[in-house]
Amino acid sequence: MSTDWKAYPAASFHDELVGPGGGAREAGRALLRCLSGLGDDEIAVRQQAAELAIKAMGITFTVYHEQDGSIDRAWPLDIIPRTISRREWLRIEAGLRQRALALNRFIDDIYHAQRCIADGIVPASIIASSKNYRPQCRGIDPPLGTWAHICGSDLVRDADGTVYVLEDNLRVPSGVSYMIENRHVIKRVFPELFENAAILPVDDYPLQLFDTLAALSPRKETRPEVVVLTPGIYNSAYFEHAYLARQMGCELVEGRDLAVDGDDCVYMQTVRGWTRVDVIYRRIDDDFLDPESFRADSTLGVPGLMRAWASGKVALANAPGAGVADDKLVYSYVPDLIRYYLGEDAILPNVPSWRCGEPRHLDHVLGHLDELVVKPVDGSGGYGILMGPASTQRERAQFAAALKADPRSFIAQPVIRLSTVPTFVTDRLEPRHVDLRPFILSGPQTWVTTGGLTRVALRKGSLVVNSSQGGGSKDTWIVDTEA
Amino acid sequence: MLARVVENVYWLARYLERAENTARLVNVNTNLVLDLPAGFAPGWMLLVDISGGREVFDALGGRAEDANTERRVVRFLLSERQNAGSLVSSLRMAHENARTLREVLPSEVSEQLNEFYAEFTRDIANGINKRTRFEFLKQTVLRLQTLAGQLDGTMNRNDAFTFLQIGRNLERADMTSRIVDVRSAQLLPAETPELRPFDTVQWMSVLKSLSGYQMYRLRMRSRVRRADVMQFLLRDDQFPRACGFCLERISDALRGLPRSAEVLALLDDAARFLGVANLETLDQAGLHELVDRLQLEIQGIHDGIAKSYFPSRDGANRPLLAARAGEPAQSQSSR
Incomplete structure (x- = not known):
């Protein structure tokens, strides 16, 4: 059996591979031709081969299990790639670069003169309502004035084909290692397509990351000692921490390996003595970074690390406090911030957002609860969200009460009808919803991954793409259709 | 190499070695008991003493001399998670340590250990059952020696290997x-x-x-x-x-x-x-x-x-500058 592409598209969504009428979109021509020639049985064989390769290559994510400790699960990858034309990608890339630039300017402004507040671009209350604003960072000048060196922005495409930015992750975004490993696996699965189609490579990320980090070193005269700081093996992204350390040739350290000395420098304890550290790519949240400055009960961090960073003896990526822009309320102002700092219109639109703290917006939201998605401004991971169309009367009543009691803590957005990609389910291809997380590196230059990590909701109709909640992933092909 | 990493390598080696010794001990005793005259067998409690687990064993309840001593002791030594010296605990600790060592261990060693640990916990009943015990433990020793061989054959001779x-x-x-x-x-x-x-x-x-x-x-x-x-x-x-x-x-x-x-x-x-x-x-x-x-x-x-x-492990006040000059850092650890 082979898929009948004319009958395939779910009419009410945008499919990334198949256009209306069953023909391939521009970037997916070679892929669709290949899939049509294979048939479901051969696709099943290749899916199995991919799963074996993932096991053999040890690509895992971690689930904590009470009895057996941490269990490494095989990383879920669907072999049908998500395709985007290079022409479209160049526009998206420019939009992401613009966004990262403006967000970094905003963070620097917030911790210095706060011009954006004085000039009435954002309200002063934005600081009080941001859970990730760190007063300890006021007046500090990190190298290059950059705060969010690594940003992961989530993109979604609505039914009419428009690509929106759904959120920006400026704290410790993860997933990039899987983007690279997915490609390694898919090259084994579809070697014929890589020979013939112009699929752009993705595997220079670790080198770009290393260069971005090394440029932050306070000691210009020596080879910088860059380390990756992990919370440890129980963290769900531990695979990625170890992967990036190995790929960059850096030590993978935990907080207890480091200490800040009387000279405010950071040292790591090696078997042959203490060695100075210049740059720390930290994969630990601000809260746990330094018990002297943040949570005193943290055993993951390094006492005195903030002091070392503030005095410029060590660079931290991302800088503490960068998460201030990782907030749904700030998100709603990003197009204004781009205009304010860069004098340009935003290339990539935001999902339209109603700020419930504004009375006019609140009235609209309360009147349309059954159509909207309501989100807490400081939430992440999909917690505490009202999905209007799927909600019950009772849930809407509860949210209405919460909104009236504390309107400033919520924003509301229309439901985005996420685009789909053919996905192998049991024994055939069916459309499943996807998003896309590209990664933006900000340093001396701003650099964007070629594509990113495509996440797919494997359950029919589901919009939940998180791997911890049964989501899978796909390789993402930026295809040069003019080559 | 990081001090923490070499410590984890050291403990990985100890736990793997302990696991192998425990498998051997139980297997040999199973055979010995068959050779000795009834009533003179040195019995099974001896193994609990060798493993240094007498207190834990007693705390887990039951009388030492009851009719099921063999089963209880074998279970205690092979599959009891509350016994830190049991085979399954040693393997679990080896497995946890290996997870922190991805960047220094050859990847085939990590994969082998992952697989072996999963299989061991799945089939552990075969080690308790007297009829299948010999083969199960023989295979366990073999798997552990395979791991030791892989480590010897593929690791760089660096500080990690030394430890x-x-x-x-x-x-x-x-x-x-x-x-x-x-x-x-x-x-x-x-x-x-x-x-x-x-x-x-x-x-x-x-x-x-x-x-x-x-x-x-x-x-x-x-x-x-x-x-x-x-x-x-x-x-x-x-x-x-x-x-x-x-x-x-x-x-x-x-x-x-x-x-x-x-x-x-x-x-x-x-x-x-x-x-x-x-x-x-x-x-x-x-x-x-x-x-x-x-x-x-x-x-x-x-x-x-x-x-x-x-x-x-004594927290913030480590004499760093002194330590860098060659003096060992203070330690209160004896794990």
Whole structure:
């Protein structure tokens, strides 16, 4: 059996591979031709081969299990790639670069003169309502004035084909290692397509990351000692921490390996003595970074690390406090911030957002609860969200009460009808919803991954793409259709 | 290399070695019990004592002498998660340590260990069941030796490998000395004429629990006698599980590291002390005293290594600048 592409598209969504009428979109021509020639049985064989390769290559994510400790699960990858034309990608890339630039300017402004507040671009209350604003960072000048060196922005495409930015992750975004490993696996699965189609490579990320980090070193005269700081093996992204350390040739350290000395420098304890550290790519949240400055009960961090960073003896990526822009309320102002700092219109639109703290917006939201998605401004991971169309009367009543009691803590957005990609389910291809997380590196230059990590909701109709909640992933092909 | 990483390598080696020794001990005892006359079998509680787990065993309840002692002891030694010295606990700890060592261990070792741990916990009932136990434990030892072989055959000879050697040999010396001590104390009284034939069987089982019977014959060229077995297990410089051999390997490994003088002196003391005892005339009480002292020396060597090379755990006030100048950091750890 082979898929009948004319009958395939779910009419009410945008499919990334198949256009209306069953023909391939521009970037997916070679892929669709290949899939049509294979048939479901051969696709099943290749899916199995991919799963074996993932096991053999040890690509895992971690689930904590009470009895057996941490269990490494095989990383879920669907072999049908998500395709985007290079022409479209160049526009998206420019939009992401613009966004990262403006967000970094905003963070620097917030911790210095706060011009954006004085000039009435954002309200002063934005600081009080941001859970990730760190007063300890006021007046500090990190190298290059950059705060969010690594940003992961989530993109979604609505039914009419428009690509929106759904959120920006400026704290410790993860997933990039899987983007690279997915490609390694898919090259084994579809070697014929890589020979013939112009699929752009993705595997220079670790080198770009290393260069971005090394440029932050306070000691210009020596080879910088860059380390990756992990919370440890129980963290769900531990695979990625170890992967990036190995790929960059850096030590993978935990907080207890480091200490800040009387000279405010950071040292790591090696078997042959203490060695100075210049740059720390930290994969630990601000809260746990330094018990002297943040949570005193943290055993993951390094006492005195903030002091070392503030005095410029060590660079931290991302800088503490960068998460201030990782907030749904700030998100709603990003197009204004781009205009304010860069004098340009935003290339990539935001999902339209109603700020419930504004009375006019609140009235609209309360009147349309059954159509909207309501989100807490400081939430992440999909917690505490009202999905209007799927909600019950009772849930809407509860949210209405919460909104009236504390309107400033919520924003509301229309439901985005996420685009789909053919996905192998049991024994055939069916459309499943996807998003896309590209990664933006900000340093001396701003650099964007070629594509990113495509996440797919494997359950029919589901919009939940998180791997911890049964989501899978796909390789993402930026295809040069003019080559 | 990071101090924490070499500590984890050290413990990985110790846990793998401990797991292998536990599998051997249970297997050999299962066989020995079949050879001895009913009522004289040294029984199973002995193994609990060798593993140093008597208190935990008693705390878990049940009487030592009840009818199901064998089953209870075997379960305690193989699958009891509350027993930190059980085979499953050793494997679990080895597995956890290996997870922190992705960047230094050859990837085939991590994969093997992952797979082996999953299979072991799935099939553990075969180790409890008397009929399938021999094969299960034989396979367990084989898998562990495969891992040891992969480590030897594929790891760079760097600081991590040095600590792998140190951990493995210290655990071996520790286990060999425990086996000599506890087993010899519980041997049947040799002076009873009707039990003499069994004397040899029991000393043979001591050797076999260390995979040393064949090597003993090859090396000592004598029948199995108490004094010769002692000489072989405690002092031999060719048998890789002999205490003397293991201590010498640790010294070799340490010579390539900075700040090793203190621990090397401890190792010399231990070797000298082992060398002077007269094994021909040593009675049971004397032997016990000797092993006791040896155990203390081994603990002291561990403490010395931890103090010189492992991360100190006493918090913020570490004398960093002093430590960098060559003084070992303060440590209160003895894990």
